[in-house]
Amino acid sequence: MSEKKQEKMENEEVDLRGTFVSVMFLGGFIIASWAGVWALYLYR
C-alpha cells in the first residue's frame, strides 16, 4: 500500500460526527443571533 493510499484511509476513518454537530450548532447560533438583531431592527 502506498503512503498516499494509507493516509486517505486514515482520513476517512476519523470519526467527526461530534465536530460536525458542534460546527452546525455554532452556525445555527450565528444565524439565530443575526435574525434576532434584524427582527429587533424591524420592530423598533
Add this chain to the structure above:
Amino acid sequence: MNMHKYEKIWMLFGSLTLLIFLVVVGISAFYMGNNPPSCAVTLDPENVREQEPFTEPGLKQIGDNEYQLTIVTSAFDFDVGNPDKVVEIPKGATVHVVSTTTDVVHGFEIAGTNVNMMLEPGYISTLTYTFKHAGSFTLLCNEYCGVGHHLMTATIEVVE
C-alpha cells in the same frame, strides 16, 4: 487533497452563509439605497446657524404625515427650537432628521428606536425614521463630548 465528507459539508455551509450575508449587504446598499447617516454632505462648521436649514431648528411639516426635524447640536445642548427641549411628533409620521454640530463630535440617539448616528463638525447627518409606537423617548448624546455630556438630552413625545 482529500477531505472528510463532513468537512466538505460545513465548508459549503460557511461559504454559502458568507455569500448570503454579502448579497444582503449589497442589496441594502445598491438597490435599497441605504447610506451612512453622514454621507459626505458638508457645511462650514464656523457659522452653522447662518446656513439653511439650521437657521430655524425644530419640527416642520413638509408633506402628508411627513416632517423634517432640524436640530442644531452643541456642547451640551440639543437645540430643537424651543427652550423646553420637547418635540411632539404624531404617531405614524415619517420624520427626516437633519442635524449637525457646532463644536465637537456628538452622538444622536433616540433611545428605544433605530435613530442612532454620529454628528461630526462640518458634516450634515440625516436619517429617516417612522415613529411606529407612541410614547416619550429620550434624545441623548452617546459620544463623550465633555463635562456636561450626561446632561445633554431632549425629549421626543410621540402622540396618538
